[in-house]
Structure formats: structure tokens, C-alpha cells
Amino acid sequence: xxxxxxxxxxxxxxxxxxxxxxxxxxxxxxxxxxxxxxxxxxxxxxxxxxxxxxxxxxxxxxxxxxxxxxxxxxxxxxxxxxxxxxxxxxxxxxxxxxxxxxxxxxxxxxxxxxxxxxxxxxxxxxxxxxxxxxxxxxxxxxxxxxxxxxxxxxxxxxxxxxxxxxxxxxxxxxxxxxxxxxxxxxxxxxxxxxxxxxxxxxxxxxxxxxxxxxxxxxxxxxxxxxxxxxxxxxxxxxxxxxxxxxxxxxxxxxxx
Amino acid sequence: xxxxxxxxxxxxxxxxxxxxxxxxxxxxxxxxxxxxxxxxxxxxxxxxxxxxxxxxxxxxxxxxxxxxxxxxxxxxxxxxxxxxxxxxxxxxxxxxxxxxxxxxxxxxxxxxxxxxxxxxxxxxxxxxxxxxxxxxxxxxxxxxxxxxxxxxxxxxxxxxxxxxxxxxxxxxxxxxxxxxxxxxxxxxxxxxxxxxxxxxxxxxxxxxxxxxxxxxxxxxxxxxxxxxxxxxxxxxxxxxxxxxxxxxxxxxxxxxxxxxxxxxxxxxxxxxxxxxxxxxxxxxxxxxxxxxxxxxxxxxxxxxxxxxxxxxxxxxxxxxxxxxxxxxxxxxxxxxxxxxxxxxxxxxxxxxxxxxxxxxxxxxxxxxxxxxxxxxxxxxxxxxxxxxxxxx
Numbered sequence: 001x002x003x004x005x006x007x008x009x010x011x012x013x014x015x016x017x018x019x020x021x022x023x024x025x026x027x028x029x030x031x032x033x034x035x036x037x038x039x040x041x042x043x044x045x046x047x048x049x050x051x052x053x054x055x056x057x058x059x060x061x062x063x064x065x066x067x068x069x070x071x072x073x074x075x076x077x078x079x080x081x082x083x084x085x086x087x088x089x090x091x092x093x094x095x096x097x098x099x100x101x102x103x104x105x106x107x108x109x110x111x112x113x114x115x116x117x118x119x120x121x122x123x124x125x126x127x128x129x130x131x132x133x134x135x136x137x138x139x140x141x142x143x144x145x146x147x148x149x150x151x152x153x154x155x156x157x158x159x160x161x162x163x164x165x166x167x168x169x170x171x172x173x174x175x176x177x178x179x180x181x182x183x184x185x186x187x188x189x190x191x192x193x194x195x196x197x198x199x200x201x202x203x204x205x206x207x208x209x210x211x212x213x214x215x216x217x218x219x220x221x222x223x224x225x226x227x228x229x230x231x232x233x234x235x236x237x238x239x240x241x242x243x244x245x246x247x248x249x250x251x252x253x254x255x256x
Numbered sequence: 257x258x259x260x261x262x263x264x265x266x267x268x269x270x271x272x273x274x275x276x277x278x279x280x281x282x283x284x285x286x287x288x289x290x291x292x293x294x295x296x297x298x299x300x301x302x303x304x305x306x307x308x309x310x311x312x313x314x315x316x317x318x319x320x321x322x323x324x325x326x327x328x329x330x331x332x333x334x335x336x337x338x339x340x341x342x343x344x345x346x347x348x349x350x351x352x353x354x355x356x357x358x359x360x361x362x363x364x365x366x367x368x369x370x371x372x373x374x375x376x377x378x379x380x381x382x383x384x385x386x387x388x389x390x391x392x393x394x395x396x397x398x399x400x401x402x403x404x405x406x407x408x409x410x411x412x413x414x415x416x417x418x419x420x421x422x423x424x425x426x427x428x429x430x431x432x433x434x435x436x437x438x439x440x441x442x443x444x445x446x447x448x449x450x451x452x453x454x455x456x457x458x459x460x461x462x463x464x465x466x467x468x469x470x471x472x473x474x475x476x477x478x479x480x481x482x483x484x485x486x487x488x489x490x491x492x493x494x495x496x497x498x499x500x501x502x503x504x505x506x507x508x509x510x511x512x513x514x515x516x517x518x519x520x521x522x523x524x525x526x527x528x529x530x531x532x533x534x535x536x537x538x539x540x541x542x543x544x545x546x547x548x549x550x551x552x553x554x555x556x557x558x559x560x561x562x563x564x565x566x567x568x569x570x571x572x573x574x575x576x577x578x579x580x581x582x583x584x585x586x587x588x589x590x591x592x593x594x595x596x597x598x599x600x601x602x603x604x605x606x607x608x609x610x611x612x613x614x615x616x617x618x619x620x621x622x623x624x625x626x627x628x629x630x631x632x633x634x635x636x637x638x639x640x641x642x643x644x645x646x647x648x
Contacts, residue, residue: 013524014430016433016482017426017429019433020432042524065521065524066524090421090426091420091421109426
């Protein structure tokens with residue numbers, strides 16, 4: 001916190017909702033010194049703003065196009081100094097239950113000024129919500145994976161990912177253009193995104209949409225195995241003996 | 257004392273449901289009659305013959321008699337339909353029996369003139385005919401009871417009132433945001449909300465003019481535009497709509513709510529909801545379109561519920577003559593509703609004023625509804641007087 005003023009970013013896809021919050025924050029600023037550092041219409045815009053401007057608190061709606069509030073909170077954790085997130089919601093029964101259970105902070109819209117004030121006064125003592133807690137909230141699957149590169153958060157859209165490959169401590173994300181390094185667990189990703197990816201090897205998930213076909217290869221000592229052929233990149237990936245059944249299950253569809 | 261209170265409650269709730277003849281001009285009624293009588297004939301044939309081939313022959317022979325008989329009865333009832341509907345139920349039922357007897361005698365005489373030895377005797381024909389007629393009347397009576405507004409009301413009202421809480425609270429929040437800077441717009445928005453909730457909370461069992469529904473939809477969409485701003489574009493195509501057509505209240509609004517929730521809110525780019533209302537071949541058509549991305553993330557069960565709700569209400573009011581279909585097209589999601597064109601009739605102020613501007617027609621339609629409310633109040637008077645006697 002600089003000069004003691006609380007730096008706040010407002011995120012909501014509805015302009016009137018942002019304006020209402022601004023009005024209420026104006027009412028609060030005589031009690032709690034604060035400054036609104038920006039407004040964003042959805043999570044992605046919020047992340048863009050926070051690449052260049054620091055905030056202590058993000059007040060975010062849950063349902064938003066492009067990137068919802070819960071996904072935003074997950075990506076914010078990749079920032080060098082993650083802000084505290086307080087969700088605002090008009091009505092989302094399941095989310096509210098989950099917030100209560102996990103002690104995640106939220107405000108109900110329309111927000112009462114006294115409730116907002118209480119929340120603002122609490123912020124300096126709060127820590128960012130952990131990824132584990134966020135993972136238990138009833139959110140839709142993420143639309144992006146986020147990686148940190150030179151202290152910036154880079155978003156990789158899920159639909160550009162060709163494959164995810166676990167190597168030592170990291171997961172390599174391959175898109176048509178380049179590779180990214182991600183610190184997450186392959187099994188958790190597989191669970192989160194379900195049918196979008198196909199496990200072809202103990203250490204490798206391939207996007208179903210990226211599969212062009214399969215090819216049978218025989219090495220020097222006579223052992224044969226299948227390779228996955230991919231759209232847009234010349235690389236191929238080996239299918240492990242244990243996962244061979246996917247060639248039969250998927251191969252027909254992909255080649256036809 | 258407590259007993260008196262409960263008595264009062266039952267008296268107030270009591271809605272006498274007089275038995276009525278099914279509408280013989282309704283496609284659903286006709287189809288049901290044809291199907292049931294023919295099934296009956298098939299069962300009859302099955303009972304008389306040992307094997308499948310013989311059953312089929314027997315059925316064909318029966319059909320040669322049953323079909324002309326049945327069609328003649330239906331034709332007479334079709335012609336007498338509106339007049340018959342005005343008679344008390346008991347008289348109407350006796351008249352249906354009379355028609356069955358006369359038609360039976362006529363067809364029997366005709367068949368006798370063609371073949372010297374007609375199958376069965378006249379008495380047998382008439383007994384089977386009257387039996388079928390009585391059975392069918394009983395069936396339609398049970399069906400009307402099962403679908404009676406009194407029973408469906410609770411469910412319908414529960415479903416109708418189910419405007420998304422999400423919409424209510426977001427709208428209140430949007431109005432709050434206007435109070436300080438644009439009080440005039442806040443006023444207009446609150447008035448729209450009041451109108452919308454007035455309709456949502458009233459008794460919606462009676463049909464209302466299409467113009468009213470369109471007005472309601474405009475108010476609803478204005479509220480949504482307040483929240484969503486330029487993201488929500490609306491394309492109205494209602495120049496050739498029959499403003500006086502009677503439709504179930506809230507037949508379009510829930511579908512527009514869906515269109516906004518699934519088609520506009522999940523997108524950051526502007527999208528268009530289009531409403532096209534027109535009259536074609538005696539039917540009112542409503543085509544609603546919205547953009548829709550299949551993998552947009554939000555589940556669609558809410559949508560199915562609203563569709564099922566509207567579909568059920570259409571069936572209650574129009575049976576098989578109204579229809580709702582939905583499909584995913586290249587441009588998005590499309591709902592198409594077909595409703596038979598009916599107006600309040602020559603007694604109302606609705607039909608005679610086709611030349612007046614739509615706004616005035618709307619006002620008149622409202623008067624028409626006020627009249628029907630008055631009539632309903634008058635009809636309720638007997639039970640009110642009963643209430644007084646309980647007090648006494």
C-alpha cells in the first residue's frame with residue numbers, strides 16, 4: 001500500500017454496476033483512504049491493467065464474458081504481488097454457498113455502503129485466496145492457462161494449445177507458435193478440462209482437435225509403436241503401450 | 257371460530273369448474289376422437305377374431321361402417337360447434353347423443369340401400385355409437401378436469417413468477433446506479449420494473465392481446481439495455497403483427513429473457529435479439545432469434561425449463577393447434593411459435609377497430625381486459641355473498 005491509500009480495481013461487465021461501486025467507494029473514502037486505479041469489463045482486461053498498475057484489492061463480478069471472476073482470481077495469483085480479491089454477485093446461489101464454506105469474501109449486489117466499508121477495512125489483514133480454495137468453487141473450466149514470464153502474466157488461450165507434456169518439475173504447453181512452461185499437475189489439468197484433451201502417454205495430454213491422425217512406426221530393433229500426427233506442427237508424439245487403445249477409439253474419427 | 261376461517265378460505269378458493277363439451281372445431285379434439293374410436297374398433301375386432309389376418313379383415317369391414325358414421329357425426333358437430341358451446345352441458349350432451357342416433361340411422365339407411373344385408377342391426381349400431389359418444393364425453397371431461405386451470409394454476413403461476421433472481425437484483429443495482437446522476441432515467445426504469453412485476457404477479461390464466469405482450473417485452477428489454485448498454489441490440493419486426501390476437505400472457509417475455517441470458521450476456525461483443533411477429537394463414541407466428549455459441553460455457557437447463565413452461569401453457573390454451581419449436585442455426589438460436597389467430601370477438605372493442613393506430617388499440621385492449629376483469633368480479637359475487645352468510 002502506497003501512502004496508506006487502498007488501490008482498487010473494479011471489474012464488472014455491466015457499466016451501471018461499476019458506476020454504482022464507484023459512487024459507493026466515493027462515500028467510503030472519507031473513512032478509508034482509497035484510490036480506484038481502473039475499471040475493467042472482464043477478467044482479461046483486468047489482467048491487462050494489472051500488468052502495469054498495481055492494486056491492493058480487486059472487486060470483481062463473477063459472471064462475465066471472456067473471463068469470469070473466479071478464473072481471474074486464479075490468474076491473479078501468478079502476479080508478483082497478488083491483490084486481495086472480493087467477489088461481488090447479484091445472485092448466484094451455488095457460488096455464495098461455496099464462498100461461505102471456504103470463507104471467501106464476497107459482497108451481494110446491490111451492495112450496502114456499510115458492508116463495503118467493513119470489507120475495505122478488513123483488506124489490509126486479508127491474504128489472497130489460495131488456488132486450492134478457488135479450485136473448489138463452482139466455476140466453469142478455465143478458458144486460459146497462465147504462465148509467468150519475466151514477471152509478467154501471459155495468458156495462453158485453451159483452444160490454441162496443441163499438447164501438454166510433463167517434464168521434470170514443469171509442464172510444457174505447446175501452441176502452433178511456441179512453447180510455455182507451466183507449474184501445475186498434469187492429472188489436475190486432465191480432470192479440469194476432461195474431454196478436451198486425450199492422454200496418449202503417462203506424461204502427455206493432446207488436444208483432441210489438434211490430432212491429425214496416427215502412424216505406425218517400427219524402430220531398429222523391431223519394436224513397433226504408434227505416433228500421433230498433429231495439425232499445424234511437424235512434431236509427432238509417441239503413444240505409450242498402455243494408452244494404445246486411444247488409437248482405435250479416436251483414430252477412426254480423426255483420419256476419416 | 258377457527259373453523260369459520262378455514263371455511264372462508266375454501267369458499268374463496270372455490271372456483272366452480274362447470275363441465276363443458278370439448279371444442280369440436282379443435283384439431284386436437286378431432287384427432288383424439290378419430291384415434292380413440294378407431295382403436296376401439298380394432299380392440300373390438302381383436303375380441304371377435306382368433307388370428308391376426310382375420311382381425312385385420314374384421315377391422316377393415318368395421319371401418320367401412322365406422323368411418324362414414326364417425327365422420328358424419330363429427331361434421332354435424334363441427335357445423336353446430338359454436339351454437340352447441342352456448343348450451344348448458346346437460347342439454348349439449350343430450351344433443352350429441354341425438355346427433356349420434358340420427359347420423360347412425362342415416363348411415364344405416366344408406367348402407368342398406370347399397371347392400372341388402374348390412375352388417376349388424378340398427379339397434380346394435382346405435383348402442384355402439386351412443387356408448388362411444390358417452391365414453392368420449394367422459395374422457396374429455398376427465399381430461400378437462402386434469403388440465404383445468406384450477407389444478408394447473410399453482411404450477412403455472414410458480415413457473416411464470418420464475419423470473420431470474422439474477423435479473424431482479426442486477427436491475428435494482430442498475431437503477432441504483434442511476435439515482436444520483438440520472439434520476440429521470442431511474443424513474444423510467446423503476447416504472448418499467450413495476451409494470452413487469454405487476455404482470456408477473458397477477459393471475460395470468462386468461463389470454464391477453466398480443467399488443468400487451470409486446471409492450472411488456474419492450475419494457476423488459478429496456479431494462480436489460482440499461483444494464484448491458486450497447487451489447488444488447490434489439491431488432492423489432494412487428495409492423496404486420498395482429499395486435500388484437502389473443503395469446504397467453506408472458507408467452508414471449510421468458511423466451512426473450514433466455515435470449516439475453518444465453519445469447520448476449522456471455523459475449524463481450526454486441527449481439528442482436530430479433531423479434532418477428534406476423535400473421536399467416538390464420539395463425540400468429542412469433543420468431544425469436546439470438547446469437548448462441550454452443551460451447552459458450554453456460555449450461556442450458558434453464559432454457560429447457562422456460563421452453564417447456566411456454567409449451568405447456570400453449571397446450572393448455574390451444575391443444576394441438578399451437579406449436580413451439582426451437583433449433584440451432586448457423587446464425588444462432590431460433591424459437592418459432594405458432595398460435596391460432598383468435599380475437600376477443602365481436603362483443604369486445606377489439607375487432608371493429610382494425611384501422612386505429614396500434615397505441616390506441618393497445619389502450620382499448622387494456623379496456624377489454626378491464627371489462628373481462630369486471631365480468632370475473634361479477635361472477636365471483638355469489639361466492640362473496642356466501643362469505644357473508646358464513647359471517648352471519
